[in-house]
Amino acid sequence: MADLNLFLLGGFQAYLKDGIVLSFATNKAKALLVFLACEAFFPHSRDALAGLLWPEYSQDSALTNLRSALSSSRRAIQDDSAHPPFLKISRETIQFNVQCDHWLDIEEFNQRLSADVFKSNSSPSSLIQSLEYAIGLYRGPFLEGFPNIGSSLFEEWILQKRGQFHEQVLHGLRYLIAHYEEQGDYQAAISYIQHQIELEPWQEEAHQQLMRIFALNNQRSKALSQFEICCSRLQKELGVEPSISTLHLYEQIKSGKSVFNPQQKVISASDLAIFPAAQFYARKHELFKLDCITAVEYRQQIKTFRLKYIFLAGKIIRTARTVVMKLPERYPYREIYEHSLSG
Known part of the structure; x- marks a missing residue:
C-alpha cells in the first residue's frame, strides 16, 4: 500500500499507508485535495483555486478560505511527515506532487484505457487483462455521493470528469464484449454486456446484443426473458416502446431462426485507439491550466470547456x-x- 491512497471512482475513499481512513475537517478541504490530485499535471494559482471553490466570495475572502482549507487538507493527509511531501506549495501556486508515494485509482484507470495501450505492441492477452483490470477499478460514477460544497464551478468539473470516465468504461466494455464474442466465449461476453446495461439500462442496442448472444449460447429462454426486461427498462427509463429491430430480433429468437450475422462488424483495437473523446480529454491541460490566471479568467475557461464538452x-x-x-x-x-x- 502506498503512503497515500485515493479512490475516486464510486464513493470517495482515502487511506494512509497503515490503513488509517482519512478524516477531513471540512468538505472544501476534501474537495481541494481531490481537485489537486486529479489535475496534477501543473501548478494551480491560488487565485484560480479560490475562484473554483468559493466563486461567490470576494477574492480576499476566498483566498483566506483557501489557506484554511489547505491547512486542513495537509493535516488530514499528514503532509508534514511525508517524504517527499504530497503537495508542492509556494506563495503563488499549489500542486499535487506526482513524485510522492501515492496510489490514485483514476491514474490506473486512465493508463489501462489510454489510446497508447491499444497502439502498443503488447500481446492480445495483455491488452484484455489491462482492460479487465480497468473495468474492475470502476466501482461507480466519479465521486458518487460527494457532498455539495456550494460551488457550481466545482460541480461542473465533477460532471465533466464523471462523463469522461463513464464513456471510457463503456468503450472498454464494448471492446471486451466484441473480443469475447469473436472468440466464441459467449459467457464472458454476456457478463460484460450485463455490466454495460447496469450502467445504461436505457441502451436498447445493448439489450439487443444480449438477446442475440444468449441465443447464440443456446440460452433461448434467457434471450426471450431479456426482451421483456428490455421492454420494461425502456418504458421505465424513457417511456417508449422497443424499436422495430428489437421486435424483429425477438420474433427471430422465438421462432427458432438463427441470429448469427456474418456481416456484423466487430470493433478492433484500431477502432478503440481513436476513441473520439480521448483526443479531447488528452488536451484537458489546455482547459485547466491554472498556474498564471485570475479567478475571472478561470471562470471563462470553465465556460469554454462547457461549450467544447457540449460539442463532444x-x-x-x-x-x-x-x-x-x-x-x-x-x-x-x-x-x-x-x-x-x-x-
Missing part, C-alpha cells in the same frame, strides 16, 4: 432527440425536452 456530447444529443421524437404527445415535460434539444 453531440452524439448523445442526437440519440436524445431520437428518443424525444418517440415520446407520446402528452408525455410529461415533452415540450421542455424538445426545447432543450433544439438548435
Whole structure:
C-alpha cells in the first residue's frame, strides 16, 4: 500500500499507508485535495483555486478560505511527515506532487484505457487483462455521493470528469464484449454486456446484443426473458416502446431462426485507439491550466470547456432527440425536452 491512497471512482475513499481512513475537517478541504490530485499535471494559482471553490466570495475572502482549507487538507493527509511531501506549495501556486508515494485509482484507470495501450505492441492477452483490470477499478460514477460544497464551478468539473470516465468504461466494455464474442466465449461476453446495461439500462442496442448472444449460447429462454426486461427498462427509463429491430430480433429468437450475422462488424483495437473523446480529454491541460490566471479568467475557461464538452456530447444529443421524437404527445415535460434539444 502506498503512503497515500485515493479512490475516486464510486464513493470517495482515502487511506494512509497503515490503513488509517482519512478524516477531513471540512468538505472544501476534501474537495481541494481531490481537485489537486486529479489535475496534477501543473501548478494551480491560488487565485484560480479560490475562484473554483468559493466563486461567490470576494477574492480576499476566498483566498483566506483557501489557506484554511489547505491547512486542513495537509493535516488530514499528514503532509508534514511525508517524504517527499504530497503537495508542492509556494506563495503563488499549489500542486499535487506526482513524485510522492501515492496510489490514485483514476491514474490506473486512465493508463489501462489510454489510446497508447491499444497502439502498443503488447500481446492480445495483455491488452484484455489491462482492460479487465480497468473495468474492475470502476466501482461507480466519479465521486458518487460527494457532498455539495456550494460551488457550481466545482460541480461542473465533477460532471465533466464523471462523463469522461463513464464513456471510457463503456468503450472498454464494448471492446471486451466484441473480443469475447469473436472468440466464441459467449459467457464472458454476456457478463460484460450485463455490466454495460447496469450502467445504461436505457441502451436498447445493448439489450439487443444480449438477446442475440444468449441465443447464440443456446440460452433461448434467457434471450426471450431479456426482451421483456428490455421492454420494461425502456418504458421505465424513457417511456417508449422497443424499436422495430428489437421486435424483429425477438420474433427471430422465438421462432427458432438463427441470429448469427456474418456481416456484423466487430470493433478492433484500431477502432478503440481513436476513441473520439480521448483526443479531447488528452488536451484537458489546455482547459485547466491554472498556474498564471485570475479567478475571472478561470471562470471563462470553465465556460469554454462547457461549450467544447457540449460539442463532444453531440452524439448523445442526437440519440436524445431520437428518443424525444418517440415520446407520446402528452408525455410529461415533452415540450421542455424538445426545447432543450433544439438548435
